[in-house]
Amino acid sequence: MMVQPGIMALLLGSGLTVSMLGYAAYQGVQILRYWDITSGSERQLALERRTYLVSTLMSYAMGFQVLSLFLFIYTADTLSPLFVGAMCAAGSLKVNGFGYPALLLNIVGCLLAGLWLIVNNTDNKAYNYPLIRIKYWFLLFIAPFFFAETILQGEYFLRLQPNIITSCCGVLFSIDAGNVVADLLSLPRTMAETVFFVSVPITLALGYSVYLRNKGAVLFSVAAFAQFLISLIALIVFISIYFYELPTHHCPFCLLHQEYGFVGYFLYGTILVSTISGMGTGLIQPFSTIASLCEVIPPVQKRLALISIVSLGMFILATGYGMLFSNLSMQAY
Amino acid sequence: MVYAFVLFLLASVLFAADALKHEAAELLQDSPEMIVQRLVAGRQEQIPTTYIASIKQIRGVQSVEPRLWGYYFDSYSGANYTLMVSTALMDHSGEIIIGPGVSRRSAAEGPVQVLGKKSIIPFKTSDGSVLPLQVRGLLPSATELVTADLILMSEADFRKIFALADNRATDLILKVRNTKELATIATKITERHPDTRPILREDILRTYAAIFDWRGGVVLMVLSGALLAFIILAWDKATGLSAEEKREIGILKAVGWETSDILLMKFWEGAVLSLTSFFIGVVIAYLHLFVGSAMLFEPVLKGWSVLHANFRLTPYITVYQLATLFFLTVLPYTVITIIPSWRSATIDPDSVMRV
Amino acid sequence: MIRLENIRKVFNGGKPNEFVAIDGIDLSIKFHEVTALTGPSGSGKTTLLSILGCMSRPSSGRITLQDREMTSLPERFLTEIRRDTFGIIFQQFNLIKGLSPLENVMIPAYPTGEKFTVLSRRAMELLEMLGLAGKAHAKVEWLSGGEAQRTAIARALINNPDIIIADEPTAHLDTRLSREFMEIMRQLKKQGKTLVIASHDPMVSASDVVDRLVRVRDGKIVATEQGR
Numbered sequence: 001m002m003v004q005p006g007i008m009a010l011l012l013g014s015g016l017t018v019s020m021l022g023y024a025a026y027q028g029v030q031i032l033r034y035w036d037i038t039s040g041s042e043r044q045l046a047l048e049r050r051t052y053l054v055s056t057l058m059s060y061a062m063g064f065q066v067l068s069l070f071l072f073i074y075t076a077d078t079l080s081p082l083f084v085g086a087m088c089a090a091g092s093l094k095v096n097g098f099g100y101p102a103l104l105l106n107i108v109g110c111l112l113a114g115l116w117l118i119v120n121n122t123d124n125k126a127y128n129y130p131l132i133r134i135k136y137w138f139l140l141f142i143a144p145f146f147f148a149e150t151i152l153q154g155e156y157f158l159r160l161q162p163n164i165i166t167s168c169c170g171v172l173f174s175i176d177a178g179n180v181v182a183d184l185l186s187l188p189r190t191m192a193e194t195v196f197f198v199s200v201p202i203t204l205a206l207g208y209s210v211y212l213r214n215k216g217a218v219l220f221s222v223a224a225f226a227q228f229l230i231s232l233i234a235l236i237v238f239i240s241i242y243f244y245e246l247p248t249h250h251c252p253f254c255l256l257h258q259e260y261g262f263v264g265y266f267l268y269g270t271i272l273v274s275t276i277s278g279m280g281t282g283l284i285q286p287f288s289t290i291a292s293l294c295e296v297i298p299p300v301q302k303r304l305a306l307i308s309i310v311s312l313g314m315f316i317l318a319t320g321y322g323m324l325f326s327n328l329s330m331q332a333y
Numbered sequence: 334m335v336y337a338f339v340l341f342l343l344a345s346v347l348f349a350a351d352a353l354k355h356e357a358a359e360l361l362q363d364s365p366e367m368i369v370q371r372l373v374a375g376r377q378e379q380i381p382t383t384y385i386a387s388i389k390q391i392r393g394v395q396s397v398e399p400r401l402w403g404y405y406f407d408s409y410s411g412a413n414y415t416l417m418v419s420t421a422l423m424d425h426s427g428e429i430i431i432g433p434g435v436s437r438r439s440a441a442e443g444p445v446q447v448l449g450k451k452s453i454i455p456f457k458t459s460d461g462s463v464l465p466l467q468v469r470g471l472l473p474s475a476t477e478l479v480t481a482d483l484i485l486m487s488e489a490d491f492r493k494i495f496a497l498a499d500n501r502a503t504d505l506i507l508k509v510r511n512t513k514e515l516a517t518i519a520t521k522i523t524e525r526h527p528d529t530r531p532i533l534r535e536d537i538l539r540t541y542a543a544i545f546d547w548r549g550g551v552v553l554m555v556l557s558g559a560l561l562a563f564i565i566l567a568w569d570k571a572t573g574l575s576a577e578e579k580r581e582i583g584i585l586k587a588v589g590w591e592t593s594d595i596l597l598m599k600f601w602e603g604a605v606l607s608l609t610s611f612f613i614g615v616v617i618a619y620l621h622l623f624v625g626s627a628m629l630f631e632p633v634l635k636g637w638s639v640l641h642a643n644f645r646l647t648p649y650i651t652v653y654q655l656a657t658l659f660f661l662t663v664l665p666y667t668v669i670t671i672i673p674s675w676r677s678a679t680i681d682p683d684s685v686m687r688v
Numbered sequence: 689m690i691r692l693e694n695i696r697k698v699f700n701g702g703k704p705n706e707f708v709a710i711d712g713i714d715l716s717i718k719f720h721e722v723t724a725l726t727g728p729s730g731s732g733k734t735t736l737l738s739i740l741g742c743m744s745r746p747s748s749g750r751i752t753l754q755d756r757e758m759t760s761l762p763e764r765f766l767t768e769i770r771r772d773t774f775g776i777i778f779q780q781f782n783l784i785k786g787l788s789p790l791e792n793v794m795i796p797a798y799p800t801g802e803k804f805t806v807l808s809r810r811a812m813e814l815l816e817m818l819g820l821a822g823k824a825h826a827k828v829e830w831l832s833g834g835e836a837q838r839t840a841i842a843r844a845l846i847n848n849p850d851i852i853i854a855d856e857p858t859a860h861l862d863t864r865l866s867r868e869f870m871e872i873m874r875q876l877k878k879q880g881k882t883l884v885i886a887s888h889d890p891m892v893s894a895s896d897v898v899d900r901l902v903r904v905r906d907g908k909i910v911a912t913e914q915g916r
Contacts, residue, residue, distance in 0.1 A: 004549070004550050005346070005350070005546075005549050005654075005657050005661070006657045007550075008554075008661070009656075009657040009660035010660065012660060012661060012664070012665065013660045016665060019668075020671070037762075041701065041747060042700075042701060045745060048762060049675075052675060052678065053672070053675045056596060056674075056675060060667065060671065067660070068660070070656075071657070071660060081538065081539060081542055082539050082542060124762075124764065127765045128760065128761075128762070129762055577785075584784060585795065586767075587743060587776060587782070588771075588795060588843065589767060589771030589796045589797075589847070590795075590796075590798070591763060593764065594799045681744065683743040683744045685778060685780075685782055
C-alpha cells in the first residue's frame, strides 16, 4: 500500500461519496415504502422534506464523482514514475487488475448520476411528483455501482507495490498489445475515421430534430451513447496522434498533461456533457404521456438536446483544430 | 479561523513534500546514469579496479570511471561526513572543498563556528596519525540538500585516510550511449561479475520520490486527527443553529422562499467560506514554506542528523496538490454540512406563526 | 374564492400528546371581502390562518383556491402560488435584523428572479405610499413600533398579492397605532384586496372595515356574522 497524499485524498473522496449515496439510498427505501402524495400526515411531510436531501446528496455525489474521475487519472499519472515501465497513467492503472475496472466504473457512475439528476429535475417540475417511485428505484439501481467502484478503487490502491513491472502506454495502446484496444487499433485507420466522421453529423441531426420539433428523442439518446463510444475509440485510434504529433502514441491519458495544454479535460468534459444530456432526452421520453408531465417534458428535452449538440460541437471543434493545426500529416501513412 | 488553519497545515505538508521531491529530482539529474557496486555478504565492499576493463568491453558502454568516497566520523563534532575524491583537487593534495554543513563544524556541545577558506580540519587516519587538510573552497549553499556534509579531496589524501589500496575503488560510474540499453547492460555486468550490483539513476529517483511521498503521507495521517477534529467542529457549528438564524429562515420561508432557495443560499455561504479559507490557508502555507523555510516541519521531512541542512526551498506548486488539498478539506466540510443545511432549510413556514 | 372543506389539523398524531388544533372546519372566503377570525387563544385561529395562507398542510380535508386544488401540491408549487397570491403580516412583524426596511420589503420577491432595479423601485414606491421614504435605508432595529408595522405591511404587498393575511396585527400596538392600521386596511380594501385578519382585539373585530366575522372556538367555527 502506498501512502501518498493524493491517494488518501481520493479514498477519502470515494468514501464520502459512497456514504452520501448509501444514505440517499436508505432514504429512498423509506420513500418507496411510505410515500402518499394525497396524505397530509406528518410522515408524508417528512418524506417530502427528505426528497430535498436526496436531491442535494445526489448533486454533490455527481460533482465529486466527476472530480474524482480526473483526480484518479491524475494520481495514477503522478504515481507512474514509481513503477518500472510506466510513463503515464496508462501504466500505473495496469499494475494490478483493479485499475482499469475502477476507472470504467467511475465513468459509468458519472453517467448514471447525471441521468438520475435529469430525471429528478424533470420530476420536480410536475406538481404531483409523478416519477417518485421510478426515480428511487433508479437510485437503488445506481447505488451498487458506486459501492463497487469504491471497493475496486480501494483494492487498486491497497495492492499497489512499487516494484511491479508494468507497461507504458506506448506498449499498451499499440497494435501488438493483444488486448481490446489493440484489436481496435489494427482496424484500418480510414475505417475508424469514416465511422467517426459519419456518426457525428447523424447525431447532430437527430439532436437538432429533437431541439426543433421534439421528434426522435429515443433515437437521439441511443445515438448519443453510441457517439460516446465512437468518440472515445476515435480519440484513441486517430485523434490523439495529432495532438502528440507522433503516429504511434495513442494514449488517452497523456492528453490530460500540461504539455498538451490540458486539452484532455476539455475533450472529455464536453463529450461527457454531450452524452449525458443526449441520453437524458430519450430517458424521459416514455414519461411524456403522464398528465402532469406532458407540458413539462418537451421544453426539458429541447434544452437537453441543445446542450448536447453544443457540447458535441465544441468537442468536434477541439478535435478538428487539433487535427488541422498539428504538425503531423498522415498522408504518407 | 479553524478552517483556514487546517488548510494551512495540510497545504504546508503537501507543498513541502512535493517541493523536496522536485528538488531531489532536479539535483539528481546530474548524477551518473549507472553506478556499479560490489557486494560481499549483502554489504557494500570495495570494488577491484580490474573490473573496469571488462565492463568497458560491453557494447554500449561509453566510459567507466572509478569513484572513491566514504563516511568519516568526526569525533569533535559528532557528525558523519561524506568524503569524496574529486578530480578538481587532483593536483592539490592537502586541500579540501567543503559543503555548507561542514563549514558549520563545531564541538558537539559548543557554539557554532563557521569555517572558511584556509581553515584547517584535522583527519584521523586508519593508522592512528593525524592528517590536517586545509579548506580551499566552499560548495555553493544552493546545493545544500545533497552537499551539506560533503568534503571533496584528492585521491592521495583519501587513500591515506582510509588506507585504501591502489587497485581498489568504492564503486564505478558508467556512461552509456543509449539510455534504453541500461537494463541490458546492467544484466551483462552481473553476468560477468556476479558479485556486483548495478544501480540505475531511475531507481534512486524512484526511491526518493517514494520516501518523500511516504513521509508526506505519514505526516498527513498524523494530521488526520486534526482534520477529524475540524470536521466535528464544523458539524457542531452547523447543527447548532442559533434561535435567531432559525427565526430568520422561518421568516424567509413564510414570505415565499422555498426549500431549494434556502439550500442555494446555504450552498453559496458554504462555498464562499470554503474558498476564502482555502485561499488564506494556501497563501499562508506558501509563505511559511517558501519564505519562512518550513519551520514547523523541518525535522520530519528532512530526517535527523547532527547536521541540519539550512536551505530555502524553491517554490513548487502544482494543480495536483491543490486538487488533493481540495479533496482532503473542502469535500469533507461540504459533506458534513449537507444535513445540517438541509435541516435548517426545511423549517416549516408556519414556524414563525406558532410563536 | 378560497374554500376549505372539512379541514382537520392534528399535531403529534398517534402519540400520547396528540393535539387536535382544528376539528372539521368548512369555510369559504370571498374575494374582495374583509374577513375577521376571532376567538380566545388556543382556539385554533392561528393554525386556521396558516392553513388558509397555504403555509401548512391540513391532516385531512381539501383546500381549493379559485377551483385549483392546493391540498396535495408539493412544496415548491405551493410556495410559488403562495408568493404570488398571499401577503402575510405577522404578529411580531418578523423583520430581519441587520437589513434596511427597503431590503426587508424586497426579500419575498428574490426567488422570482426579478431584476434588482425594477424590484427596488417598486419597494421604494410602497414605502413612500406608507410614509416611510425617509427611513428606507436605516437599520430596521431603529424603527419605531408604527414604522416597523408599516414596513411589514409594505413587505406583504411587494408581490402584489390578491389576499392579505394578518395574524394579531394590533397585539403590540396602542390605540392610535391600531386605528392607523385599520385605516391602512381600509385603503387596501378599496384597492380591491381580500383581507383575512385573525384577532381577539375588539378594535379589529368590531371595526366597520370588516365585512364578515367568524368566531372560532376549540378548533371549530361557532358563529359567523355577516355584513355591517
